[in-house]
Amino acid sequence: MKLFLLVALTMAAFAANSLLNRVGVASGAITAEMFAFVRVVAGSAVLAVLVLVQGGTLRAWPSFWGVLGLTAYLVGFSQAYIGLDAGLGALILFGGVQVTMFAGALVLGERVPAMRWVGMGMALLGLCWIVGGVATHGGAQLDVAFMALAALGWGIYSLIGRGVANPLQATGLNFLWSVPLVALTLIPTGIETPNAFGITMAILSGGITSALGYALWYMVLPKLHASVAGVAQLSVPVIALVGGVLLLGEAVTVPTVLGSLVVLGGIALSLMRVKGG
Template sequence: MPVWKVVSLTCLALLAFAGNSLLCRAALLNGTIDPASFTSLRLLSGAVTLALLVALRAGLAPLVARAKLSGSWLSALALFVYAAGFSFSYLQLTTATGALILFGAVQISMIGYGFYRGERFSLPQWAGLLLAGAGLLALLLPGASAPPLLAAVLMLGAGVAWALYSIRGKGAGDPLLQTAGNFIRTLPLCLLLSLWYWQAQSFEAVGVVYAVVSGAVTSGLGYALWYAVLPSLKATTAATVQLSVPVIAAFAAVLFLQEAISLRLALASCAVLGGVGLVLRSKT
């Protein structure tokens, strides 16, 4: 793949990832939709979009036959936990805070998994990991500018679930087909969530649009773009460029949602992103 195309697709995918945080926060901030409905509509529209992409690539008949064999229920459960925790946490978290907690939890979880699997860290890597962990801890400690604890814990759980989903997806076969199968498998869980949250459901047209765009565009198409470019990127490069996602989300929130960035969040962001970057760069 030409370099210009790799760069372009990578940038679009990163914008899509940041867009998920922006769309979810915008929808919930204005009360245009409840978090359960946002989760269900996001996963449903993502499933439809991914299924159509697979169908366009392989034909509708092969899709029906192969979808039953794609993905797994455990991966679908991890995907659902991520999406639900993500939505409910954004009832109270700002866009930038949520993106930083999510990203930090994902990267630290995956780094920890690598250590569990026998990967040995150098001194700079240990320093980076401790710096990232300290940054997250400093963000969550009680204080005037600390995020609500329950919302922060939900986002941490979403990050761990996404890390598990990512780990299980490595080497699992065709990424697009696997992702489509996993999204489809979340639909019964979405139905249960919607039934459980039935009396609290509330949504307007704009909230539905945000949820569908989040599922179909920034999730479905975003993942498809990322998987298309991933083979052309080194593993460390792919991980490192994701450092930009919380930064993009923060600036977009300032621009579109008039959210302020506190000194505490800025310092925590430098610690988390700098620490993770140090760990990743020390691998090369």
């Protein structure tokens, strides 16, 4: 029961990133660029403390692709939530990450079981269905493109991170080195002073639901089978969708619900353990 509660808390933290980002940016309390910057600074500070408390060090070189992937995720994520609802954005992100990692596995020469091909095809079909419906609304194409960038970045980041010896330390380093890159996005638009609400949302997203959420996830991961960990993450877009409806008053359409079921069903199918897979 304790492990279940820890996993549930972690998934809720991941989903909360979407809710915090959406409410902060969409309300006009903070710009998307500033949200991403404050988030990465807050996350870096908390992760640095966690790494040092555990006796680790931040005097090392991070992965170039890891930093680039994380930066793309942070920037694309914040920009996408200017227009996307929290649950819809989380679904596009999660589905896109899985597709990216699937493509990465092929590039790396991993043997992909037939069931996984079927599952990813189903998930991709569902994503196309959802994105096609969203893209009919004016201005939504750019939001979807930014979330696709975020998915690509997080997918690459996840692929790079699979082989690291110390995930928490690697994450801390990547966050620290992403700070100046995310700061560059402030230059084109200029630095607009956010209000206290916007800053609070960004700090909560970076320091609590991101940094502490990742730390908690690393703590429970060794206790879970890979397939269980994968299926557990299917709850993230669902939690974000429900949270968006209950807390932010976002609408739910039948096509979105049906498309979500197709995406999540496809991903679940691809995560099933099959003989020889």
